[in-house]
Amino acid sequence: MLRIALCDDEQEARDCLRFQLEKTMYEGDEEIVYEFTSGETALRWLKKHPGEIDLLFLDVEMKDLNGMKTAEEIRKFDKELLIVFVTGYSEYVFDGYRTGALDYVLKPAEEEQIRHILSRAREYFFMKRERNFVFRNQDGTFRMPLDKILYFYSDRRQIGVVTEMEEYFFYGKLSEVEEKTDGHFVRIHQRYLVNGDRVEYIGHDQVEICGKELPISRGMKDTAVAKLAECMLKGIR
Incomplete structure (x- = not known):
């Protein structure tokens, strides 16, 4: 529309x-x-x-x-x-x-x-x-460019959408969000889905995006690190 x-x-x-x-x-x-x-x-x-x-x-x-x-x-x-x-x-x-x-x-x-x-x-x-990623909450319908989103995270039944400027919330599941994003978004934890193009540092058990440290789960580490490294080294976008 x-x-x-x-x-x-x-x-x-x-x-x-x-x-x-x-x-x-x-x-x-x-x-x-x-x-x-x-x-x-x-x-x-x-x-x-x-x-x-x-x-x-x-x-x-x-x-x-x-x-x-x-x-x-x-x-x-x-x-x-x-x-x-x-x-x-x-x-x-x-x-x-x-x-x-x-x-x-x-x-x-x-x-x-x-x-x-x-x-x-x-x-x-x-x-x-x-x-773009489209979501709806009590304030209305939002169409957010994917490259502006730093990461998504789940908090009970809500999904947080984090950008450099603000944070937004809507009801949903992180697995459903993952299906709607492109290959530049990487699941690093049960609660976190990050924009690989915006990751600045990959550590032993965390990544850094715009100065914010997010945890990498042990079970997802190998796959997540490989995907993130590819985004960082090749600059896919």
Whole structure:
């Protein structure tokens, strides 16, 4: 599913864009899930919900924090979010590409322009979807790039997802998580599944990832160390 958000401080502009999007989206597989009325509210929400939005239509000419500044702040914590700038002035277009924008829309949005942008977004997510891990908890649905995840661990019935920035939890089994990840994730313990590409050191009975030491179980040691060494030496990714 392609999850879309709109950010514009004018209700009429959001309604116009929504109308064009709804004519073009794939029913049942694409959805406008959030509307933000300012750059500040978008930033606060996106920081707390990484991966929950795939595509953001961001108005350039907003009061207080404008669209360009908002995009620059987003890129400090999220490099993956697709951003499309919405503007009434073509001179802003080239500035948008400094923040890795997918495209831009000139107001008022036209159906053909929206159709082209959604087509590009679909192609992008088709190519990268196998490199993501999707999970759901009480805060919503998260699509997390696998290369951002340091390791998973089990704690009773919950799974912890550890990144450099934050830690997330959802109910599940580590064995099921292992099946959904690629060959770069290595089971080192009954409780731990680590990203082999992020391991910095392999010791006698532990590994180190971003300064955190995790135990290697005796029963899994030989297989785990061999796989981890392969990741470290060959740089598979």
